[in-house]
Each structure stands twice: as structure tokens, then as C-alpha cells.
Amino acid sequence: xxxxxxxxxxxxxxxxxxxxxxxxxxxxxxxxxxxxxxxxxxxxxxxxxxxxxxxxxxxxxxxxxxxxxxxxxxxxxxxxxxxxxxxxxxxxxxxxxxxxxxxxxxxxxxxxxxxxxxxxxxxxxxxxxxxxxxxxxxxxxxxxxxxxxxxxxxxxxxxxxxxxxxxxxxxxxxxxxxxxxxxxxxxxxxxxxxxxxxxxxxxxxxxxxxxxxxxxxxxxxxxxxxxxxxxxxxxxxxxxxxxxxxxxxxxxxxxxxxxxxxxxxxxxxxxxxxxxxxx
Numbered sequence: 294x295x296x297x298x299x300x301x302x303x304x305x306x307x308x309x310x311x312x313x314x315x316x317x318x319x320x321x322x323x324x325x326x327x328x329x330x331x332x333x334x335x336x337x338x339x340x341x342x343x344x345x346x347x348x349x350x351x352x353x354x355x356x357x358x359x360x361x362x363x364x365x366x367x368x369x370x371x372x373x374x375x376x377x378x379x380x381x382x383x384x385x386x387x388x389x390x391x392x393x394x395x396x397x398x399x400x401x402x403x404x405x406x407x408x409x410x411x412x413x414x415x416x417x418x419x420x421x422x423x424x425x426x427x428x429x430x431x432x433x434x435x436x437x438x439x440x441x442x443x444x445x446x447x448x449x450x451x452x453x454x455x456x457x458x459x460x461x462x463x464x465x466x467x468x469x470x471x472x473x474x475x476x477x478x479x480x481x482x483x484x485x486x487x488x489x490x491x492x493x494x495x496x497x498x499x500x501x502x503x504x505x506x507x508x509x510x511x512x513x514x515x516x517x518x519x520x521x522x523x524x525x526x527x528x529x530x531x532x533x534x535x536x537x538x539x540x541x542x543x544x545x546x547x548x549x550x551x552x553x554x555x556x557x558x559x560x561x562x563x564x565x566x567x568x569x570x571x572x
Contacts, residue, residue, distance in 0.1 A: 314352045321351040350541045358541045359548075373533055375525065377545070381553060383525040387443065388511050388557075391450025395507060399455045400500060403462025404488065407496070413463065420459070428453035428514050432521055442522035446515065453514045454507040461503025465496030497568040505561040512554045 366378030406413045428449045435445035469492050477487045519528025527546055534542035 317352045321349045348540075350544065355541055355544050355548075359545050362545060372524075375530075377527075377530070377549060380525060380527045380530045381549065384515050384519065384527045385553070387446050387519075387526065388450055388508075388515050391447040392454050392508060392511050394447075394451045395454035395458060395511075396504065398451075399458035399503075399507075400462050403459045403500070403503075404466055404492075406459070406463040407466025408488070408492070413467075420456070424456045424460075429517055429521070432518065436522075442524055446518040446522050446526075449514060449518045450511045454511045457506040457510065458500070458503040461506070462496070462500045465499025465503075466492055468499070469495040494568070498565055501561060501565040501568060505558060505565060508557050508561055509554065512550070512557060516550060 362377045366376045368374075368376040369379060402416075406416055431449055431452055432445060435448045436442065439445050439448060473491055473495065474487065477491045482490065515526065516528035516531065519526035520532040523529050523532075527550060531543055531546045531550075534546065
């Protein structure tokens, strides 16, 4: 039954993808009238004006360019001309560094907040003030104090990743059944051992859900941050190609951002399923 559902879903997905590609091709094919103009002016305006061609590239043009990038993902011809593999590598490295720093801070602090009503009430005003601040609002302050664009981008990833993990961890720890904790107390299990053997396994699905939300936000923010700080990364690649008016490369970058974001999410989704157990 499950295999049948997956097969039917895969068929529907392929049909939808085929319909999207066909609609894209029809919408961008040459349909306008050929303009009559001098050869010099025609050379200046390009195929968009002289052949009635749409300014938006079609799927085959994007596919051909994507194949060129796939064949040479790690070439390096200077600061403004690097392969997509290098650009994605820089972005993923920044995201993972900031994200792991956020894990190191958010999960222990979330445990403390979830286990201690006193710390919950004491830290709640700070969390409520800091949580709604846009991550990019920290960028000018980070650039001024850290004085390094790459480290500033990592700091922005850290600050945007920490809140979902912190709140989900605190909620998961505080929601562990009191019966389980009371049984552990009855058996004279110490606080530290109780945290690792009772609370952590029970709260793990909620903690990983927070980590999954955080990785999605981190991947969203790195693109905007790299547009601001420049240098390297997939966000800088998008901005650089826009300045070069290469819409084909912008579309390819958008596609790769989506694929990488999906893969990061699926890794954490698998971990979440591994620690979730039926009651």
C-alpha cells in the first residue's frame, strides 16, 4: 500500500514537472515579430529585440548552462569567476559553522530553561526582546565589531539559528511526562543522569524539530548575508550574475539553493524519525 502510494506520488510529481517545463518552454519561445533595424543597432540590442525572443531564458538554455557548470564545478578564474561547487562549498561551510555554534549554545541553555522554572522566568524577557530582531539587522554591528565579512556572515547564521533550537529544546524538556521524572526520582536517579537517560530521549524529537527549523532559516539567511558581504558564496554568485545580467546563471543558482536546502532538511528529518518512538 505504501509502495503503491509512493509510486503514484512519483508519477504525479513527474507529470507536474513535465507540465511545468512545457509551460516554461512555451512561455519563453520566440513568438514576437522580427524588428527591422540597422545591423549596428541589432548587434547592440541582441536576439531579444531582433528576433522577437523572450528576455527570459527557456528550460533548454538553462539546462545546457547547468550542464556546463556540472562539468566544471571547481574552476577558479579569479575573484569574480569561480565554479558553483566552490561557491556552494563556501556557503555550506559558513552555514554549518554558525549552525553548530548555535547548537552548542541553544541546546544546553534550552535544557536549563526547560528544567528550571526560575531560569525560565529570568531569561524569558531577554529571549522575547532578542528573538524578533531580523538577523540581517545585526550585520552592520557585526561588520563593525568583528571586522571580517566571512566571520560576520557566520555570526548572522549563529544568531538566526539559535532561537528556534533554544525554544524547542526548552519546550521539549518542560513537556516530558512528570510520571517518568517521578519514577526516576523514586529510583534515586541523579539530576545529570536523569537528564541524559530520561529527559533527553523523551525530548529528542522536539529538539530535532527545532534544529530542522533552524537549518532552514540559516540556509535562507546565508544567501542574503552573502549578497551584503560579497566575496564568495552562492549569495554573492546570485548578486554578481545579476550585475552581469546573466539571468540563466541566476535561475541555476536559485535551483541549486533549493536543492541544497532540501537535502539539509532531509538529513535532519531522517534523524528526527530515528529518535521518534511510538508510545
